Amino acid sequence: MNLLMTGITGAVGMEMARWLAANAPRARVFALIRAASPVVLKARWSKLAAKLWPEGQRPEEGRFVPVLGDITRPGLGLSPEDAERLAGEVTHVIHSAANVELDAPLEEARLCNVEGTRHVFEVVRTFRRLERAAYVSTLFVAGRRPGLFRETDFEHEAGFVNPYEQSKYETEVYVRGLMKELPLAQFRLAYLIGRDTGEVTRYNSMHALLRLLHEGHVGAFPGTPETLMELSSNDYAAAALLTLFREHFQPGRTFHIGSGARGLPLQDFIDISAEVSAETEPRWRQGAFLPPDIVDEDTYTLLRRTLLQTQNKKSHEVIRLGDTMYGHLTASQVFDCQPVQELLGERVPLPPVRELLRDVLRHCMATNWGRNRS
Amino acid sequence: MNPASPIRIQGIHYTLPEKQVGLEQLSAEGRLLSTPETMRDFGFGDCRVSSVPATVLASATVKALLERHGVEPGEVGLLINASVLPTSSLVPRGEALAEFPSGESAHLGLFRFSSTRIQDELGLINARTVGLSELGCVSLSHAVWLAHAVMLMEDLKYAVCVNADVFPDGIKREVVYNVCSDSACAVLLSRNPEGMHLKRYHTLTRGYYWDPDGHQNELLAAYFPTGKRVLEKTFKESGLAREDIKLLVPHNVSLRSWEILSRFTGIPLEKIYTENIRPKGHSVAADNWINLKDVIDRGLVSKGDHVMMFSFGLGAHWGCSIVQV
CATH class of the missing domain: 3.40.47.10 (Thiolase/Chalcone synthase)
Known part of the structure; x- marks a missing residue:
């Protein structure tokens, strides 16, 4: 398998690289990486490789080939030599590069996610030996659509919680069109919060929320105690995706990779966050900080409006962050991940999400949300 | 609390200054942080503004309360003056509504307590006086709770708790998105079983x-x-x-x-x-x-x-x- 991967510097991309190095000894990976020049590319790759694999455990030379490219540029900005080499050698493609900032302006999100994907597959069309390709999407293309969301659910008019998922939804529309001509499947992932060890490789909005909660700035969540939060680990997403891609690939299919009905209830999310926060923050132990209450949507809306009328900047920050996420809580969504879980069985077990959240939060606290990392 | 306690709340009396100031005027005077529209949206209208110091309001309110309930000043065994603002517990000099002492006699000004002034002015000669502070808006409720306990402990017949606050000139009247009024309120505790x-x-x-x-x-x-x-x-x-x-x-x-x-x-x-x-x-x-x-x-x-x-x-x-x- 000669695999072109985009997004190797992202949370799931890094984990896929690790998985491939450990489990696919015959795979050769062309990793598309954005860099200003070949020199910078080499430096970026060295740094990334050092992060991915401990000294002495790096894959042998040539198994991972960094390729200078940028998905926001037509033709991916490839050199003619690289373009020709990929066109002649690549047999598999996994496109996971994306702008995952939930609050990025829509046009910015579209530039990377919609146009970037278009650029990737325009190049992929030139691959003479292509056997299969994967597009990595998100379960949250469901937007505000309430209830059960299946692999076979696509279009909806429920609207979106943030520009990121809207751009991914629009990308899916394009990708499904491509499925008629390319051996292509898409993989919708849960919200990834860290590695199974708790290590956070990419900080995102969920970590920002955990931080605000830890610091006592969050007073309420909309939803119900039973509302499920679709959180998962980078390791699970990578292992599941690659196992499905290699062993259960079906062109034209959408796979849901997440906890689904076994997701984390909102009340548990709050309780675990409070319990772990209390390990290091005396204000939690003393009761000065309290677990946020779960309130109905109307109450939250009133609270939100009120806090926005105050001059408290931190409250505004909490509200703005919530605006990019809470719509999923009030939609009471459940993502149907059963088909994938049945396909994978015990080979790729779901991570214990409660322990995952505990470990991730402990990692966040120990590193001051990534600021104290060496 | 002891459910068999004989202590009762016998009466309440309050004084609100007549002068009312609207949100626009407060805003124009720089005494709001938010806009008048926001404060109106939060449910506020006018606030009451006193032309006399807190100690005067407190004294008048306690006097009226005792008279209304026929309590002789000498029968009061405890007076708790529970003011919120530190300046309300100090008796200002001259014409000032409220002041934090300054100048040569500042050190003595810090001892010009409102509770003892009220005792003197109203003739509450048997009342032990207490100034209660640092409790913010729970001051008067805390005072009633403490008075209740002390009355039981000391077998007192009457206790009076009073709260009076007057915002000094130039101080914001919007406190954490609330528009504050000047006022005084006194609560009489007794052993009259008809009380609350x-x-x-x-x-x-x-x-x-x-x-x-x-x-x-x-x-x-x-x-x-x-x-x-x-x-x-x-x-x-x-x-x-x-x-x-x-x-x-x-x-x-x-x-x-x-x-x-x-x-x-x-x-x-x-x-x-x-x-x-x-x-x-x-x-x-x-x-x-x-x-x-x-x-x-x-x-x-x-x-x-x-x-x-x-x-x-x-x-x-x-x-x-x-x-x-």
């Missing part, structure tokens, strides 16, 4: 919030969850349920905050007496007791009814009591 029974007072102090400016963001987040827990604990300790409460008598923080707390706690807004917020403003520590008197006078509660009184004091203290009328 303080059945439970649950209080919670969270010292972390001692700095309402520095910790305001966290305080805004904690306010409703903490309020809900205090209220629930008060119910639990009293053995009463929401249905047993005829009215929740609040302190006059913003109507909006009551709308939210109502939703957090499941106590319908119709059961919360919020009618005084717009016309009277937030009388700092006196609200609960002013409102209690008003609901009694208006016949909204009857003999035997239970009312709950909830307040929050910056600093930070939550207080919740249940009184049987």
Whole structure:
């Protein structure tokens, strides 16, 4: 398998690289990486490789080939030599590069996610030996659509919680069109919060929320105690995706990779966050900080409006962050991940999400949300 | 609290200054932080502004209370002056409404206590006087609770608790999104079995919030969850349920905050007496007791009814009591 991967510097991309190095000894990976020049590319790759694999455990030379490219540029900005080499050698493609900032302006999100994907597959069309390709999407293309969301659910008019998922939804529309001509499947992932060890490789909005909660700035969540939060680990997403891609690939299919009905209830999310926060923050132990209450949507809306009328900047920050996420809580969504879980069985077990959240939060606290990392 | 306690709340009297100042004028004078529109949206209207110092308001209010209930000044064994603002507990010199002592005699000015002045002015010769401070808006409720305990301990016949606050000139009147009024309110405790029974007072102090400016963001987040827990604990300790409460008598923080707390706690807004917020403003520590008197006078509660009184004091203290009328 000669695999072109985009997004190797992202949370799931890094984990896929690790998985491939450990489990696919015959795979050769062309990793598309954005860099200003070949020199910078080499430096970026060295740094990334050092992060991915401990000294002495790096894959042998040539198994991972960094390729200078940028998905926001037509033709991916490839050199003619690289373009020709990929066109002649690549047999598999996994496109996971994306702008995952939930609050990025829509046009910015579209530039990377919609146009970037278009650029990737325009190049992929030139691959003479292509056997299969994967597009990595998100379960949250469901937007505000309430209830059960299946692999076979696509279009909806429920609207979106943030520009990121809207751009991914629009990308899916394009990708499904491509499925008629390319051996292509898409993989919708849960919200990834860290590695199974708790290590956070990419900080995102969920970590920002955990931080605000830890610091006592969050007073309420909309939803119900039973509302499920679709959180998962980078390791699970990578292992599941690659196992499905290699062993259960079906062109034209959408796979849901997440906890689904076994997701984390909102009340548990709050309780675990409070319990772990209390390990290091005396204000939690003393009761000065309290677990946020779960309130109905109307109450939250009133609270939100009120806090926005105050001059408290931190409250505004909490509200703005919530605006990019809470719509999923009030939609009471459940993502149907059963088909994938049945396909994978015990080979790729779901991570214990409660322990995952505990470990991730402990990692966040120990590193001051990534600021104290060496 | 001891359910067999013979101590009762015999009477309440309050004084609100006649002068009313609207939100636009407050804003024009630089005494609001938010816009008048926001404060109006939060349920506020006019606030009351005193032309005399707090000690004068307090003295007049206690005098009227004692006269109304036929209590001889010499029968009062305890006077607690529970002012919120440090300047309200000090008797200003000259024409000042309120002042923090300065100049050559500043050190002596710090000892010009309002409680002893009231004792002297009203002839409360047998009253031990106490100045209670640093409790924010729960001051008067705390004072009543303490007076109740001291009366039992010392076998006193009467105790008077008074709160009077007058905002100094030039100080903002908007405190954490609430428009504050000047006022005075006095509560008489006795052993008259016809009085109201303080059945439970649950209080919670969270010292972390001692700095309402520095910790305001966290305080805004904690306010409703903490309020809900205090209220629930008060119910639990009293053995009463929401249905047993005829009215929740609040302190006059913003109507909006009551709308939210109502939703957090499941106590319908119709059961919360919020009618005084717009016309009277937030009388700092006196609200609960002013409102209690008003609901009694208006016949909204009857003999035997239970009312709950909830307040929050910056600093930070939550207080919740249940009184049987």
